[in-house]
Amino acid sequence: MEERLRNKCKALRDRGTFFYLAFESYGIYSYIELLMSYAFSIKSEQNGALRLSISGSMSIENLNSMIGEFKKLFHEQSPSELIVDLASVEYMDSGGALFLFEMENEAIKKSIPFNCINISQKEKSIIQLLDKNILTQPPLVPKVKDLNLIEQIGKTSLAIYDDLIDVISFHGELVVDMVYSLLHPFSVRWRYVLLYMKKVGVDGLPILGLISFLLGLIIAFMSSLQLKQFGANIYVASLVSIAMVRELGPIITAILVAGRSGSAFAAEIGTMKVNEEVDALITMGFNPMRFLAIPKVFAAMLVMPILTLFANLFAIGGGMVVGILGLNLTLYTYVQETMNALALFDITTSFIKSIVFALLIAAIGCQRGFKVRGGAEAVGNATTSAVVYALFLIIVSDSLFAIILHYID
Amino acid sequence: MDNKEKETVINVSGLGVSYGEQVILSDVSFTVFKGEILVIAGESGCGKSTLLKHMIGLHKPDTGKVTIDDIDILNADDEMMRRVRRNIGMLFQSSALIGSMTLGENVALPLYEFTALPDETIELIVKMKLAMVGLSGYENHLPSELSGGMKKRAGIARALALDPPILFFDEPSAGLDPVTSAGLDMLIKKINEGVGTTMVIVTHELQSIFAVAHRILMLDKSKKGIIGEGTPWELKEHSTNPRIIAFFNRRVINDNSKGK
Ligand SMILES: Nc1ncnc2c1ncn2[C@@H]1O[C@H](COP(=O)(O)OP(=O)(O)OP(=O)(O)O)[C@@H](O)[C@H]1O
Ligand SMILES: [Mg+2]
Numbered sequence: 018m019e020e021r022l023r024n025k026c027k028a029l030r031d032r033g034t035f036f037y038l039a040f041e042s043y044g045i046y047s048y049i050e051l052l053m054s055y056a057f058s059i060k061s062e063q064n065g066a067l068r069l070s071i072s073g074s075m076s077i078e079n080l081n082s083m084i085g086e087f088k089k090l091f092h093e094q095s096p097s098e099l100i101v102d103l104a105s106v107e108y109m110d111s112g113g114a115l116f117l118f119e120m121e122n123e124a125i126k127k128s129i130p131f132n133c134i135n136i137s138q139k140e141k142s143i144i145q146l147l148d149k150n151i152l153t154q155p156p157l158v159p160k161v162k163d164l165n166l167i168e169q170i171g172k173t174s175l176a177i178y179d180d181l182i183d184v185i186s187f188h189g190e191l192v193v194d195m196v197y198s199l200l201h202p203f204s205v206r207w208r209y210v211l212l213y214m215k216k217v218g219v220d221g222l223p224i225l226g227l228i229s230f231l232l233g234l235i236i237a238f239m240s241s242l243q244l245k246q247f248g249a250n251i252y253v254a255s256l257v258s259i260a261m262v263r264e265l266g267p268i269i270t271a272i273l274v275a276g277r278s279g280s281a282f283a284a285e286i287g288t289m290k291v292n293e294e295v296d297a298l299i300t301m302g303f304n305p306m307r308f309l310a311i312p313k314v315f316a317a318m319l320v321m322p323i324l325t326l327f328a329n330l331f332a333i334g335g336g337m338v339v340g341i342l343g344l345n346l347t348l349y350t351y352v353q354e355t356m357n358a359l360a361l362f363d364i365t366t367s368f369i370k371s372i373v374f375a376l377l378i379a380a381i382g383c384q385r386g387f388k389v390r391g392g393a394e395a396v397g398n399a400t401t402s403a404v405v406y407a408l409f410l411i412i413v414s415d416s417l418f419a420i421i422l423h424y425i426d
Numbered sequence: 427m428d429n430k431e432k433e434t435v436i437n438v439s440g441l442g443v444s445y446g447e448q449v450i451l452s453d454v455s456f457t458v459f460k461g462e463i464l465v466i467a468g469e470s471g472c473g474k475s476t477l478l479k480h481m482i483g484l485h486k487p488d489t490g491k492v493t494i495d496d497i498d499i500l501n502a503d504d505e506m507m508r509r510v511r512r513n514i515g516m517l518f519q520s521s522a523l524i525g526s527m528t529l530g531e532n533v534a535l536p537l538y539e540f541t542a543l544p545d546e547t548i549e550l551i552v553k554m555k556l557a558m559v560g561l562s563g564y565e566n567h568l569p570s571e572l573s574g575g576m577k578k579r580a581g582i583a584r585a586l587a588l589d590p591p592i593l594f595f596d597e598p599s600a601g602l603d604p605v606t607s608a609g610l611d612m613l614i615k616k617i618n619e620g621v622g623t624t625m626v627i628v629t630h631e632l633q634s635i636f637a638v639a640h641r642i643l644m645l646d647k648s649k650k651g652i653i654g655e656g657t658p659w660e661l662k663e664h665s666t667n668p669r670i671i672a673f674f675n676r677r678v679i680n681d682n683s684k685g686k
Contacts, residue, residue, distance in 0.1 A: 078541060115547075139620050145616065152554060157563035291525075391525060
């Protein structure tokens, strides 16, 4: 056993860099890892030359301390010639070759002759791998430098402006392609429209239902605290329904769809872009806009109104729970009050809003996806910005709706 | 190489791998000896990349055992595994460069992880490794700004970063022109001779095989394992297996002879 361990240590040492001390205790092997070290031995010759013999391992692990030790030595001695003897080097890798090069550099700096002796065939082939001229060459492109504040502001503003142009022109293109698709219904991949309807709608319904139910519950509860003081409990029903149907229903649905599906669209198309799948589609004669974006946009536009309807219903259900359990209203009165409060106009605008939001969310998701260039990180950025931009557009367009509806109503 | 001096570095025994129902490899056993260049060849889809990934412990096989430096990598603890990982370098078939980092940063990654060298020295080593694969000057480029063959070479530079004693290359010369490919073969030979690196290389290129391989291992899809093993010349001259003959003579094999 001892024999085996000794061989093992030798073998590992031969392999370089590390050697392991193996010992057996209680029948269990333990390996202790030791950095195989190097040693310098120096001899100053009569004519002022320094003879440096290196033994042990000239490996990447030792590189740092070798360079440090050598520099110190070199400056202390300031010899008139440097002779490096590699006769007792046991292991050398490209780190060692780099060290030789560093020594030579130092010697050249002091303009003294440099000589390396006793290089074995093995070491020669490693040294040959190192091209000395290349180490001093600058990179082909400079490092991206950090910008100062003003540059950053300028760059960001320009980026926002470019982005806006991109988004607007993308929407324009999208509308053209949507019209084309409606005129040529067979060109639309309806199977995928169905698939995305399921992903955006059916799969999103549970979480949307839960959130809207709780939202209805909270609105009813908070308002009842106030309304109770005036004995106006009955208005809770209309408050919940109007708030939800006119404003919160479409908004909460849009936020959820932006987070769940807008981001997914961006990630999907972005990854396809990175993997050159979009290029492949173009080469095969497909229009990527019609092939990838249209089904998603149509699916979102078809399914969002339905989701909004559900959000409204769940919220009214939540309000109803508070009304019946907390405010002693009957089911009949609550429903009656809700029906009275809502006009057809409110429900129609709720639908229209949600269709517009769907268009914005899906379009931004696709646009961000198509804009991806680079790798995985770019896909992540696109996903984030798809959600943020969609939320921004939702708020802006909701404000516009508020103004327009104010004048129509 | 001298027979009696052979010393085992990697030992694979009874390896069986399947993806779901599909069995890819069954009962594959072989040994990689110290300082040798072992080429793994075989038709596309026969499981060469799969075999490499199992040899470095990225995936757990269904059956079998893999040891590197006598360490059972399937049951090694994190400490042991880290030691093994320090000693191996891997080039993935898809290069697997980190897309958000420049080439220089990619090559520097293992150096930062396993050594305590200062930045300037790491920068020099990075330059040196990139120069070895003919990419000097590209340290500030992003992987997405490179051609396929350049990515491959950058992947090789990263695998070489620490001068690991064991190297795994998955199709290093795929996508390279004959001249660059020959240069790469030279590099492989030089590293093998100079540093004594053990290498496991997946390649189909006959020229590369004859230039660098000490021994080749032929895998086969229908047998789900090894159908031939030996020096390139041995296999070329003496093998009677129709698939191996077809491989060396670049002949189309018709499907009837498959699986026989
Ligand atoms: N993640 C995976 N899931 C299911 N099957 C897989 C997976 N990865 C590989 N396979 C299957 O394993 C088999 C072997 O794949 P592998 O990538 O190892 O082939 P290969 O020999 O490297 O081929 P090539 O020369 O084309 O690179 C293939 O048939 C493939 O279908
Ligand atoms: Mg492969």
